[in-house]
Amino acid sequence: MGGDLSGLAIIVTFTMVCVSSKCPEFVFRLTEFKNYLVSNYQQRFVNLSANGCGGKCIERSNCQSFSYQFGENINECFTFNGRAWSGQNATYRKGMVTYWRLEDRCPSDYVYDIASNVCYKTYNQTTDKTTWMGAMEICQAEGGHLFICNSDEKWNIIDNLDGSIYPYVANPYTHVFVGATFTADKWAWLDGSNITDWEVTEPNDDTEHCAILYVKSNRRLSLTADYECQSITNFICEIPVHSINL
Incomplete structure (x- = not known):
């Protein structure tokens, strides 16, 4: 190394x-x-x-x-x-x-996931809603970025979000901004990795260049969709780490 x-x-x-x-x-x-x-x-x-x-x-x-x-x-x-x-x-x-x-530590208000080796934080209140860039700037100010969902371990984090975190998941779903955009004729996560888990029929709008996750009450149905960057919604932040001493 x-x-x-x-x-x-x-x-x-x-x-x-x-x-x-x-x-x-x-x-x-x-x-x-x-x-x-x-x-x-x-x-x-x-x-x-x-x-x-x-x-x-x-x-x-x-x-x-x-x-x-x-x-x-x-x-x-x-x-x-x-x-x-x-x-x-x-x-x-x-x-x-x-x-x-x-990083080598999580802020106190972040959750450490040992399987994916990331710290994450959900912004789930109505007053937390903001645009994609507004969400990204909040995550950056905390030392991270919007959540990237490019592995099974990351999807497990999303799948395990339930009504205690997003009270309106039982509606039967809500959506949150995540770290992916459409640039130079290509969709990619912030780290350049490809998006593979699209919702059926997505992406479907040439004017929607930011990504959301559908967080659903029935698990393993949390999938990616395109969304208008200037619309407001909730979001999830992530801080990548290399080791955490628990």
């Missing part, structure tokens, strides 16, 4: 970057958000290894991601405030890869 990741083939193979002098506190995970550079980077460095790039990121307390490109003549490193995500304004850069920082 450690070591000098100075070649593209090695970068792609290693899904984690652990900054050796700071392990296990600082760990970065390779995302599936590739071949794009988000425009609002904070710093640029050249001729660093991927580990070195991660080291530059942890020098700044608000840096939670970096993008790295290994080139024939130059290696480029870009650090970001928060996490760079699929759906932001970005430029095509072949070979660019993005790493997200994983």
Whole structure:
């Protein structure tokens, strides 16, 4: 997991970057958000290894991601405030890869799920309802992002939300904003991974570029649908972690 990741083939193979002098506190995970550079980077460095790039990121307390490109003549490193995500304004850069920082603790008002290794928080009150970007900004302010549902373990979290969390689930369903958008003619979760669990007939509207989950009272029917980004609804936040000492 450690070591000098100075070649593209090695970068792609290693899904984690652990900054050796700071392990296990600082760990970065390779995302599936590739071949794009988000425009609002904070710093640029050249001729660093991927580990070195991660080291530059942890020098700044608000840096939670970096993008790295290994080139024939130059290696480029870009650090970001928060996490760079699929759906932001970005430029095509072949070979660019993005790493997200994983945290080592959950805030006290988040729930830790050991199976998926994430902390999550449900915003389920009527007064919590906001737009997709409003929800994303709330999650980012808490050190995370909107919930990404790209694994069986993540779906189990959603499936186990019941009437005690969303009182109107028995209606028989409600919906919540999650971390996926339609950008550059493609639907993707914030980390660049593909959406595979669509509701029947979804996505079905070319003007709806944000995603919701239908949270239903009968389990294993929580599925993804497209939704108008400026509409308001509830949402779920997530903070990715690498280990939690319980």
